[in-house]
Amino acid sequence: xxxxxxxxxxxxxxxxxxxxxxxxxxxxxxxxxxxxxxxxxxxxxxxxxxxxxxxxxxxxxxxxxxxxxxxxxxxxxxxxxxxxxxxxxxxxxxxxxxxxxxxxxxxxxxxxxxxxxxxxxxxxxxxxxxxxxxxxxxxxxxxxxxxxxxxxxxxxxxxxxxxxxxxxxxxxxxxxxxxxxxxxxxxxxxxxxxxxxxxxxxxxxxxxxxxxxxxxxxxxxxxxxxxxxxxxxxxxxxxxxxxxxxxxxxxxxxxxxxxxxxxxxxxxxxxxxxxxxxxxxxxxxxxxxxxxxxxxxxxxxxxxxxxxxxxxxxxxxxxxxxxxxxxxxxxxxxxxxxxxxxxxxxxxxxxxxxxxxxxxxxxxxxxxxxxxxxxxxxxxxxxxxxxxxxxxxxxxxxxxxxxxxxxxxxxxxxxxxxxxxxxxxxxxxxxxxxxxxxxxxxxxxxxxxxxxxxxxxxxxxxxxxxxxxxxxxxxxxxxxxxxxxxxxxxxxxxxxxxxxxxxxxxxxxxxxxxxxxxxxxxxxxxxxxxxxxxxxxxxxxxxxxxxxxxxxxxxxxxxxxxxxxxxxxxxxx
Ligand code: G3I
Ligand code: 9MR
Ligand code: ZN
Numbered sequence: 001x002x003x004x005x006x007x008x009x010x011x012x013x014x015x016x017x018x019x020x021x022x023x024x025x026x027x028x029x030x031x032x033x034x035x036x037x038x039x040x041x042x043x044x045x046x047x048x049x050x051x052x053x054x055x056x057x058x059x060x061x062x063x064x065x066x067x068x069x070x071x072x073x074x075x076x077x078x079x080x081x082x083x084x085x086x087x088x089x090x091x092x093x094x095x096x097x098x099x100x101x102x103x104x105x106x107x108x109x110x111x112x113x114x115x116x117x118x119x120x121x122x123x124x125x126x127x128x129x130x131x132x133x134x135x136x137x138x139x140x141x142x143x144x145x146x147x148x149x150x151x152x153x154x155x156x157x158x159x160x161x162x163x164x165x166x167x168x169x170x171x172x173x174x175x176x177x178x179x180x181x182x183x184x185x186x187x188x189x190x191x192x193x194x195x196x197x198x199x200x201x202x203x204x205x206x207x208x209x210x211x212x213x214x215x216x217x218x219x220x221x222x223x224x225x226x227x228x229x230x231x232x233x234x235x236x237x238x239x240x241x242x243x244x245x246x247x248x249x250x251x252x253x254x255x256x257x258x259x260x261x262x263x264x265x266x267x268x269x270x271x272x273x274x275x276x277x278x279x280x281x282x283x284x285x286x287x288x289x290x291x292x293x294x295x296x297x298x299x300x301x302x303x304x305x306x307x308x309x310x311x312x313x314x315x316x317x318x319x320x321x322x323x324x325x326x327x328x329x330x331x332x333x334x335x336x337x338x339x340x341x342x343x344x345x346x347x348x349x350x351x352x353x354x355x356x357x358x359x360x361x362x363x364x365x366x367x368x369x370x371x372x373x374x375x376x377x378x379x380x381x382x383x384x385x386x387x388x389x390x391x392x393x394x395x396x397x398x399x400x401x402x403x404x405x406x407x408x409x410x411x412x413x414x415x416x417x418x419x420x421x422x423x424x425x426x427x428x429x430x431x432x433x434x435x436x437x438x439x440x441x442x443x444x445x446x447x448x449x450x451x452x453x454x455x456x457x458x459x460x461x462x463x464x465x466x467x468x469x470x471x472x473x474x475x476x477x478x479x480x481x482x483x484x485x486x487x488x489x490x491x492x493x494x495x496x497x498x499x500x501x502x503x504x505x506x507x508x509x510x511x512x513x514x515x516x517x518x519x520x521x522x523x524x525x526x527x528x529x530x531x532x533x534x535x536x537x538x539x540x541x542x543x544x545x546x547x548x549x550x551x552x553x554x555x556x557x558x559x560x561x562x563x564x565x566x567x568x569x570x571x572x573x
Contacts, residue, residue: 223237
């Protein structure tokens with residue numbers, strides 16, 4: 001717990017005092033608005049340069065965080081190769097407050113473009129600005145301490161819109177209770193067993209209305225971490241998350257402790273169908289090892305957040321663990337015949353089992369879990385398939401005095417080496433993101449997850465903490481518009497935000513729910529005809545289309561919001 005407290009303090013200090021050196025010394029204009037104290041909203045005295053912005057064209061190739069920047073944070077933009085000098089200009093009156101020189105040209109393999117980085121971190125005065133360069137300007141952006149407050153809240157509020165099984169009061173997206181009939185339990189062959197079970201509640205997974213244990217576990221863990229580790233936590237997170245936990249508990253089989261993989265209809269409904277109008281038979285797909293281990297981990301973790309339910313949660317976790325021990329070679333989950341909804345298949349459950357053992361060890365202190373961890377394979381990953389980092393972080397932050405020294409060092413070494421790989425990729429990409437050219441379905445989840453890994457590493461590595469925290473922040477800038485498409489990937493936030501997500505309530509009501517992270521560029525489209533037709537042959541970072549039918553680049557999902565929310569919360573947004 002001491003480690004956790006020092007993390008919170010460290011992140012708080014970081015949020016309060018981040019600075020960064022620009023790639024080149026900025027050229028400061030020869031007028032009096034050059035010192036920090038004179039950077040105020042009132043016009044600087046002396047030789048003021050102004051630009052009449054009315055005659056200036058908006059550029060599609062000056063990429064910025066379209067919300068803006070906090071005064072003391074690192075501030076970067078991406079400019080086209082052919083420009084060198086740039087100005088920061090006050091939007092209201094055209095006063096030039098800063099002139100800088102961009103970096104040397106850098107090639108970006110993901111966008112197949114050569115660009116330059118503009119750093120204007122030294123501009124700290126609150127206000128609304130544009131970047132001006134060679135006769136063109138960027139979208140306007142704000143410099144203000146609270147510039148991310150609303151987006152952070154909206155990322156969390158998304159979970160309200162995803163509620164299943166209750167009358168939803170949510171503006172135009174309100175609807176009566178959905179999916180409340182009992183679900184038919186299927187055997188592995190896809191035949192109904194004749195048994196039914198009440199598994200109502202929880203959040204819809206994504207743009208579809210399925211409810212799947214695997215992605216639910218990572219979402220719950222990330223939200224609870226945000227609550228535990230943020231310098232300024234949102235106090236209602238545990239209450240919000242409880243809604244999902246209650247549903248997860250219903251997904252456990254009382255007899256064996258195993259956990260059903262998912263509850264869905266047999267296939268996806270049409271795109272304009274509101275939840276209560278999806279009335280096909282609900283089916284429970286068979287118990288799986290990844291779901292059961294994930295469930296054990298999540299419930300053990302949750303037991304420390306809900307004191308009154310702690311015993312019950314821990315007992316559920318222990319029953320699930322017993323199932324895991326009794327089924328060491330359980331096969332990878334495959335969709336039963338006739339079930340065509342999301343599979344979340346994964347032929348390796350060792351990472352999920354390790355996470356469960358770590359959380360159970362923290363919750364109980366029992367050596368049998370420690371013994372399991374000591375002989376287990378360590379790995380990294382924060383996505384739904386490769387989940388090794390959940391175990392590492394649980395142990396590294398949670399174990400304190402009970403930790404085994406050698407194991408602790410091994411885990412720390414692995415996490416830090418992953419962070420250093422991410423950081424190297426980050427440094428090589430002028431857009432400030434760490435995917436290299438690996439843009440697949442849900443690439444924006446990887447962007448946020450990499451930011452989260454950097455933030456965890458910054459807790460454990462004092463020397464790198466400021467660099468890692470700045471890199472994580474730059475990943476947030478990417479998601480909010482500082483990317484090759486000048487696209488904000490969060491609905492409702494930014495001048496050019498995603499507007500047509502593959503999200504059924506948004507399509508049905510003709511208006512996007514705000515605060516949703518879309519999947520993002522995806523170079524292997526998996527047959528999405530809209531993406532294939534319109535983006536084939538595009539550079540990896542540009543394989544995205546803001547079209548309602550593009551499920552492989554423009555769907556939204558609970559586990560794409562949760563890592564961005566976690567990174568935002570750790571950064572003190
Ligand atoms: O990571 C590998 C990469 O190493 C490999 O080289 C590459 C080559 O094809 O594939 C990459 O894997 C991709 C994987 O996502 C990455 O997580 C697969 O191509 C891609 O098909 C797979 O897509 C998943 C998709 O379902 C289809 O199964 C997404 O991760 C997953 O987020 C998405 O989840 C859907 C649910 O099924 C249903 N509900 C909505 C949800 C979001 O779209
Ligand atoms: O709409 C579905 C989306 O919610 C899922 O995540 C996605 C996963 O494969 O599939 C979408 O459904 C498409 C189906 O897979 C193929 N036919 C077109 C469907 C979209 O209209
Ligand atoms: Zn529902």
